[in-house]
Amino acid sequence: MSALAGSAWPPEQLVYQVDLSTEMLRAGVHAVDGREWADPTTKRRTWWTRRRGLDAGIPRQRVADVRADEVAAWMTGAYSRPQYPAVVVGSPHVGALHLAAALGAPWLPAGFRLSVRCSPTEARRPQPALRQGRVIASHLLEADQDIAVYQRCDPIGQGATVSATLDFYVKWTAVPEHLRRFLAERLAPGGTVVLIRDCRGWPATQPDDGYRFQVGTVGAGLSWPDYCRQLRRLSDESSDDWADDESWTVPAPDGGDVDAEQGIHPGLLGDLRRWSGDNARRLRIVAITDSAALSAAVADVYRSWLRGAGKTGNRLVIGCGALLDPWHVVRAGLVPYWFPGPLHSDVDALEYWLAGSEPYRTIDLLVDPPGRLSPKVVPRDRLSALTRFACERGVLDPTCRRNYPLGMVDPRHITRLLSEQPYDSPPPQPLSTAAAIEGLDRLARYGRLLVT
Numbered sequence: 005m006s007a008l009a010g011s012a013w014p015p016e017q018l019v020y021q022v023d024l025s026t027e028m029l030r031a032g033v034h035a036v037d038g039r040e041w042a043d044p045t046t047k048r049r050t051w052w053t054r055r056r057g058l059d060a061g062i063p064r065q066r067v068a069d070v071r072a073d074e075v076a077a078w079m080t081g082a083y084s085r086p087q088y089p090a091v092v093v094g095s096p097h098v099g100a101l102h103l104a105a106a107l108g109a110p111w112l113p114a115g116f117r118l119s120v121r122c123s124p125t126e127a128r129r130p131q132p133a134l135r136q137g138r139v140i141a142s143h144l145l146e147a148d149q150d151i152a153v154y155q156r157c158d159p160i161g162q163g164a165t166v167s168a169t170l171d172f173y174v175k176w177t178a179v180p181e182h183l184r185r186f187l188a189e190r191l192a193p194g195g196t197v198v199l200i201r202d203c204r205g206w207p208a209t210q211p212d213d214g215y216r217f218q219v220g221t222v223g224a225g226l227s228w229p230d231y232c233r234q235l236r237r238l239s240d241e242s243s244d245d246w247a248d249d250e251s252w253t254v255p256a257p258d259g260g261d262v263d264a265e266q267g268i269h270p271g272l273l274g275d276l277r278r279w280s281g282d283n284a285r286r287l288r289i290v291a292i293t294d295s296a297a298l299s300a301a302v303a304d305v306y307r308s309w310l311r312g313a314g315k316t317g318n319r320l321v322i323g324c325g326a327l328l329d330p331w332h333v334v335r336a337g338l339v340p341y342w343f344p345g346p347l348h349s350d351v352d353a354l355e356y357w358l359a360g361s362e363p364y365r366t367i368d369l370l371v372d373p374p375g376r377l378s379p380k381v382v383p384r385d386r387l388s389a390l391t392r393f394a395c396e397r398g399v400l401d402p403t404c405r406r407n408y409p410l411g412m413v414d415p416r417h418i419t420r421l422l423s424e425q426p427y428d429s430p431p432p433q434p435l436s437t438a439a440a441i442e443g444l445d446r447l448a449r450y451g452r453l454l455v456t
Contacts, residue, residue, distance in 0.1 A: 012069040013062070013066050013069045014074075014078070015071075015074050015075040015077075015078040015079075016078060017062070018062055018066065018069060018070050018075070018118065019075060019116045019117065019118065020061070020116075020117040020118060020119045020171075022326065023096075023116075023117040023119075024096045024098075024326060025096040025113040025115075025116065025117065026116075026117070027326050027328065027415070028096055028098065028101045028111055028113070028328070029079060029082065029111070029112070029113065031101060031328055031329060031330055031331070032101055032104060032105070032110060032111035032112075032330070033082045033083060033110075034329075034331050035101070035104070035105040035329075035330040035331040035334070036083065036085070036088070036104065036105065036108060036109065036110055036111075037083060037084050037085055038331070060119075060121065060169070061119035061120050061121040061122075061169035061170075062118065062119065062120055062121065063120075063121055064120055064121065064122070064140070067118070067120060067140055067143055067144065068143065068147075070118065070144060070147065070174075071147060071148065072116075072147075072148040072150070072151045072174060072176065072180065073148070073180055073181060073182065075116050075174075076176070076180035076181070076182040076183055077182040079112055079113070079116075079182075080112065080182050080183055080185075080186040081182075083110045083186075083190070085190070086190065087190055087191070087192045087195075088108065088109050088110055088190055088191060088192060088195065089107060089108060089109060089192050089195050089196075089434065089436075089437060090104075090107045090108075090109040090191075090195050090196045090197070090198060090437045091109055091110050091112065091186070091187065091190075091191055091195070091196075091197050091198070092104040092107070092109050092110070092111045092112070092197075092198045092200065093111075093112045093113075093114060093183075093197060093198070093199050093200070093276075094113070094114050094198075094199045094200030094201055094202075094268060094290075095113075095114065095200050095201060095202035095266050095267060095268060096113060096266060097200055097202065097292070097295055097298055097299075097342075098299075098323065098328050098330075098340075098342035099295075099298040099299045099301075099302040099303075099340075099342050100200040100290075100298065100302075101328065101330055102302055102306065102330050102333065102340045102342070103198070103302050103305070103440060104198075104330075105330035105331065105333070105334050106305075106306060106309060106334065106434065106435040106440070107198075107434055107435050107436075107437060107440060108434035109198075109437075112183065114175060114176060114199075114268050114269070114272055115151075115173060115174050115175035115176055115269075116173075116174050117171065117172065117173050117174070118144075118171075118172045118174060119169040119170070119171050119172075120140055120169060120170045120172070121168065121169055122136060122168050122169060122170045123168060124168045125251070126168065126170060127157075127159075127168035127169055127170065128159040128168075128242075129159070129251040129252055130157050130159075130219045130251070130252065130253060130254050130255065131250060131251045131252070131253055131255075132251055133155070133157040133170060133217075134155075134157070134211065134217050134255060136170060137155040137157075137170050137172070137217065138211055138212065138215065138217075140170065140172065141153040141155060141172065141212070141214075141215040142212065142215070144172070144174065145212075145214050145215065150176060150177050150178045150180065150271075151174050151175060151176060151177060151214070152174075152175045152177050152214045152215070152216070152269050152271075153172055153173070153174055153175075153214060153215045153216070154172065154173040154174075154175065154208075154215075154216045154217075154218065154264075154265045155170065155171065155172050155173075155215070155216070155217045155218070156171045156172075156173065156218055156220075156221055156265045157170075157171075157217070157218070157219050157220075158171070158219075158220055158221050158224070159219075159235060159238055160220065160224060160226075160231065160234055160235060160238060161220075161221060161223070161224050173265040173266070175268075175269040175272065176269065176271075176272050177214075177269050177271030177272060177275075178271055178272060178275040179272065179275045179276060179279060184279070187279070195286075195437075196285065196286055196287070196288055196437045196441075197276065197279075197280070197286060197287050197288070198288050198290060198437070198440075198441070199268065199273070199276060199287060199288070199289045199290065200290050200292070200298070201267065201268045201273070201289055201290065201291045201292070202264075202266045202267050202268070202292055202295075203262070203267065203291050203292060203293045204222045204264060204266070204267070204292075204293050204294075205222075205262045205263070205264050205267075206218055206220065206221060206222045206228070206264040206265070207228050207257030207259075208257055208258070208264065209255040209256060209257055209258050210258055211255075217255060218264065218265065219231075219235070219254045219255070220232075220235070221264070221265065222264055222266075223266075223344060223345065224380070225345070225347040225348070225349050225350075225380040226380065228257075232254060235252070235254065236252075239252035273289075288437075288441050288455065288456070289454075289455070289456045290444055290453070290454075290455050291453070291454045291455075291456070292452060292453050292454075293452040294353070294451070294452035294453070295343070295344055295350075296343065296350065296353030296354065296357070297448075297451060297452045297453035298453060299341050299342050299343060299353075299354075299357075300341070300353075300357045300447070301443070301444050301447035301448070301453055302340070302341075302444075303320070303339050303340060303341045303357075304361075304443070304447050305435070305439075305440060305443035305444060305447065306339045306340060307339050308443060309432060309435045309439070309443075310337055310339065310432060312432075313432030313433065315337045315428055315432065316337075316365070317337075317339055318339075318364055318365040318366070319336070319337065319338050319339065319364065319365060319366045319368075319425075320338065320339045320340075320341060320364040320366065320367045320368070320394075321333060321338045321339070321340055321341075321367075321368045321370070321422070322340075322341045322342075322343070322354070322367065322368070322369045322370065322390070323340065323341070323342045323343075323370050323418065324342070324343050324344070324345065324346060324350075324369075324370065324371040324372050325344065325345060325371070325372025325374075326372050326415055327370045327371070327372045327404075327413065327415060327417070327418045328342070328418065329418050329419045329422050332418075332419060332422035332423055332425065333422065334431060334432075335425075335427060335428075335431060336422060336425035336426065336427065336428055337428030337431075337432075338368075338422075338425065339364070341354065341357070345372075345374060345381075346371055346373075346374055346381055346382050346387060346408075346409070347380045347381060347382065348380060348381075348382055349380075351382050351386060351387070351390070354390065355390065358390065358393040359393070363393065363394070363395050364393065364394055364395065365394065365395050365396050365397070366394055366395075366396060366397045366398070367390070367391050367393060367394040367397075367398040367399070368399055368401065368421075369387065369390055369391055369398070369399065369400045369401065369404075370401045370404050370413075370417075370418050370421070371387055371400070371401075371404045371408060372404075372413060372415075373404070373407050373408045373409050373410065373411050373412060373413060374409050375409070375410060375411075375412070376409070376410070377409065377410070381409055384400075384405060384408050384409070387400055387405075387408070388400045388405070401417075401421060403417055441455060
């Protein structure tokens, strides 16, 4: 479906096309329903086609087209089976997507991202970003009562080479009607909702009710003081006089930093608890303060699940960034581990997990290049060293290696690569929700992971 100039844009053209949660939704539909997602910009059915014309953000006037309930209808409507044994909802983490694929369950986000085109100054400087973002947030909040709007201004991570956008994370503050109907009609009797809750906080301020503004992100691999120091250096390079240029001033945080842009809104959590009623087992919450903890636990759960089905569980695939394809992971009987970016902190956690795990016979490593140089980004040789943990064969994919760190890798590349992995037939029976929750709870020894 294409949008005409005079008509409202549909949800699939409004949500940010290359946000991790959107990529996960596409992959989840393929993994669980075994069907392709239709590309909204063409009549050809395809999957995983990033639309370069739309990943630069939407025009400002299209904010008026955004309706959170329509986005929820689009997301839930993507799944076609009449019933599912479980539903995985929550913060974007590819480990959660792999868990959903093993369960035969849909994965659904707890909100969506909007990126709105703006000038480079508005995108990179906190005060102009706040002034313009506050107006956009007020329009969104006026149109929908059951949402909260989190704006993220990330001058360091965004850099000067990408399109200038104002980035908003729209979160549901109550279970949207279409999701409530999906749970009532499509969740099997006795089925469970597994909520993945990213509890990592980041300082922010609340200029208006329902609207929060944050400078930086926990995904930068920096502490808040370090981020502010680097931002000060960036401002010095862009302005002759920091003291006279208030556009770079960071609004003072208000202390309510528990729920950052990737977190779950407390209102949604409370509504899900009310939905579960007296049967608390209908809702299980997996809370994390470290993405590596969930990645490690899911990988170990996969290994146990595969071995219980008579597989070896000795072939590991490590994915990074938006390089993901859970359908081929299950088909080939692979153990998946995911890390968000090639930062030293992420690779440190991966090395510790590999060193403490039973060795894998083969390791395939696929890394989405960060597209920037930074002291926080690991050199290519350190990535290659990870493959030495393999007993027989360890490979950093040549395409990823060649394009690292400033190039790009077609996200369909991982599908082509994994499709060449030998089939491990027959595929195992879906993992039961009880076994998944028990496994995650048992593996909470990795720390910063809590199952309730």
